[in-house]
Amino acid sequence: MHDYVNWLRHASPYINAHRDCTFVVMLPGEGVAHPNFGNIVHDLVLLHSLGVRLVLVHGSRPQIEARLASRGLTPHFHRDLRITDGPTLECVIDAVGQLRIAIEARLSMDMAASPMQGSRLRVSTGNFVTARPIGVVDGIDYHHTGEVRRVDRKGIGRLLDERSIVLLSPLGYSPTGEIFNLACEDVATRVAIDVGADKLILFGSERGLIDDAGKLVRELRPQQVPAHLTRLGNNYQAELLDAAAQACRGGVKRSHMVSYAEDGSLLTELFTRDGGGTLVDQEQFESLREATIDDVGGLIDLITPLEDQGILVRRSREVLEREIEQFSIVERDGLIIACAALYPIADSDAGELACLAVNPEYRHGGRGDELLERIEERARAQGLKTLFVLTTRTAHWFRERGFQPSAVEQLPAARASLYNYQRNSQIFEKTL
Numbered sequence: 001m002h003d004y005v006n007w008l009r010h011a012s013p014y015i016n017a018h019r020d021c022t023f024v025v026m027l028p029g030e031g032v033a034h035p036n037f038g039n040i041v042h043d044l045v046l047l048h049s050l051g052v053r054l055v056l057v058h059g060s061r062p063q064i065e066a067r068l069a070s071r072g073l074t075p076h077f078h079r080d081l082r083i084t085d086g087p088t089l090e091c092v093i094d095a096v097g098q099l100r101i102a103i104e105a106r107l108s109m110d111m112a113a114s115p116m117q118g119s120r121l122r123v124s125t126g127n128f129v130t131a132r133p134i135g136v137v138d139g140i141d142y143h144h145t146g147e148v149r150r151v152d153r154k155g156i157g158r159l160l161d162e163r164s165i166v167l168l169s170p171l172g173y174s175p176t177g178e179i180f181n182l183a184c185e186d187v188a189t190r191v192a193i194d195v196g197a198d199k200l201i202l203f204g205s206e207r208g209l210i211d212d213a214g215k216l217v218r219e220l221r222p223q224q225v226p227a228h229l230t231r232l233g234n235n236y237q238a239e240l241l242d243a244a245a246q247a248c249r250g251g252v253k254r255s256h257m258v259s260y261a262e263d264g265s266l267l268t269e270l271f272t273r274d275g276g277g278t279l280v281d282q283e284q285f286e287s288l289r290e291a292t293i294d295d296v297g298g299l300i301d302l303i304t305p306l307e308d309q310g311i312l313v314r315r316s317r318e319v320l321e322r323e324i325e326q327f328s329i330v331e332r333d334g335l336i337i338a339c340a341a342l343y344p345i346a347d348s349d350a351g352e353l354a355c356l357a358v359n360p361e362y363r364h365g366g367r368g369d370e371l372l373e374r375i376e377e378r379a380r381a382q383g384l385k386t387l388f389v390l391t392t393r394t395a396h397w398f399r400e401r402g403f404q405p406s407a408v409e410q411l412p413a414a415r416a417s418l419y420n421y422q423r424n425s426q427i428f429e430k431t432l
Contacts, residue, residue, distance in 0.1 A: 031260030131172025146180025193250035208278030
């Protein structure tokens with residue numbers, strides 16, 4: 001029970017951050033056929049109930065293959081893309097139609113004592129994707145294999161505003177009434193870009209991008225993707241990674257690669273700081289990191305005005321250079337806009353949070369909370385059990401974040417002996 005409560009508390013910032021955001025979720029046909037599909041549906045319903053605007057794009061490759069096999073038809077590909085002739089198109093329509101109905105049925109469940117109880121979802125589909133034929137490539141006619149020409153973003157937006165889940169199949173239609181077989185990855189990527197989605201979530205068989213050593217790559221930038229694509233070759237993870245990078249280049253803030261085979265992978269990725277898959281995000285202009293000696297000048301620029309106001313204890317350049325390893329900073333486009341320091345207290349299992357400062361132009365953006373969380377993580381890593389803070393102006397801020405009033409007598413002896421009674425700082429503590 002304690003782990004559950006703790007997880008829920010730590011998830012609350014992400015719940016608030018994701019509310020009213022638009023997520024485009026791509027689930028390949030293999031994911032729909034996997035035994036974990038029911039759990040994925042439950043997680044999508046949870047996202048919807050938390051205020052996330054959802055567009056779900058499904059694939060159908062194995063289902064199409066099964067229908068071709070049952071009819072004795074041989075699948076044909078060129079450059080890893082299916083050639084959709086007339087008989088193959090019939091199989092595509094059959095597979096996609098049955099899949100869409102099956103997904104709608106799952107999303108319509110309202111069984112007692114199940115995660116779906118009371119959800120009462122409205123699932124909307126339609127001709128939101130206009131397509132065009134790929135045509136002839138290398139002398140090969142792709143027939144009814146197409147590519148996305150246009151997305152009806154206004155139509156999708158209206159349905160999302162009405163709290164519908166928009167369900168899109170890998171089919172597109174031309175103005176002349178033709179039907180085209182599309183790649184679900186392309187549909188999802190184009191929709192995410194055109195509707196201005198906050199996230200594109202791509203399900204695959206792996207946890208995310210796996211490097212040569214077999215380890216999960218947790219985060220990378222679009223410009224780092226080409227090297228991995230070369231390494232992966234025709235691996236399906238390369239398709240997902242390419243789609244993730246294209247979405248980011250097109251304006252989507254973040255793309256995520258997660259596993260359809262791992263129960264809870266979607267929630268772990270979205271509601272925990274470390275995540276569980278691979279994140280591809282746009283070029284970072286802001287980062288949270290530990291300070292180095294090169295940051296001393298920027299730190300002085302940040303904290304000097306607060307020292308002049310008596311909010312922070314004055315520190316000389318020599319002191320900052322000597323104690324620089326105690327600091328964590330937030331850097332935005334080369335400018336240090338926030339900082340905080342952790343000082344372990346001698347002969348105790350406690351530490352002091354000090355010099356928490358945020359540039360006035362960047363306040364109210366959650367950077368103080370990010371720094372507090374980083375300091376607490378560092379303190380736990382060092383085996384500290386209690387975190388003290390001494391403040392003259394921001395007592396309410398610390399009280400709101402779990403710090404309790406304390407006293408000089410509660411400070412470890414090494415810190416109590418240095419207490420400045422003239423400054424008369426209020427003392428707060430927090431059990432880690």
